[in-house]
Amino acid sequence: MPQPHELRASDADRERIAQVLQDAHADGRLTLEELEERLGTLYAARTLGDLAQLTRDLLPADEQPLLLDGSPVAAIFKKEQRGGRWVVPAELDVTAMFGMTRLDLRDAILQNRRVVINATLVFGGLEIEVPEGLEVVRVAKDKTARLTKQPTGPDAPVVEVRTSNFLGEVKVKEPPRRKKRR
Structure with missing residues (x-):
């Protein structure tokens, strides 16, 4: 059975992450170059783990758009x-x-x-x-x-x-x- 970070990403998951990235750019937390780089990575991503990496430094853990933690x-x-x-x-x-x-x-x-x-x-x-x-x-x-x-x-x-x-x-x-x- 695949681990949560190995599961395939959906288009809806990509759009959810894209919105967080765009909001971070609008707030000034990402430059235009950083936004473009992350969006390129986003649309090339295949797994949920790839997507989760893109917002890790932008939001606190409890506000992340994807939670891959299977802990109790x-x-x-x-x-x-x-x-x-x-x-x-x-x-x-x-x-x-x-x-x-x-x-x-x-x-x-x-x-x-x-x-x-x-x-x-x-x-x-x-x-x-x-x-x-x-x-x-x-x-x-x-x-x-x-x-x-x-x-x-x-x-x-x-x-x-x-x-x-x-x-x-x-x-x-x-x-x-x-x-x-x-």
Whole structure:
């Protein structure tokens, strides 16, 4: 399985990076020559790792247009979140102790069609915001429960939340249902 920085870049990812570069030029953080050089590299880039290098010195880590960090997410006595354009690894460890962890998957890149989230929740919570067509199931003590209410296809990607918890909860936020036209 390829690492997050080895995944192929999309045109949408390139445009997101191009906007950051243009804003940096408008702010005076990049000269015209630097902008042209980075744009040339941008449109020749093949992987997400190539793209991420172009903005590393322009924005703080939490504001980067691409997040390739697959490290565990921990909220201990605080709220922690991961969202925007980020690569969700095939297996992700999440901890919430007296805190809340929020994962926004609406604009995320799933590294695998089946993602496993190992959640340790102690008086804490895990909130997962999902796009349409993504199924979320919870596995706890040999019991499996479907957390998404909207129907998904048989080949839909699945997020499996494996929980070991003590008074913790998992919530899933889905997009609003579309009203059927008559």
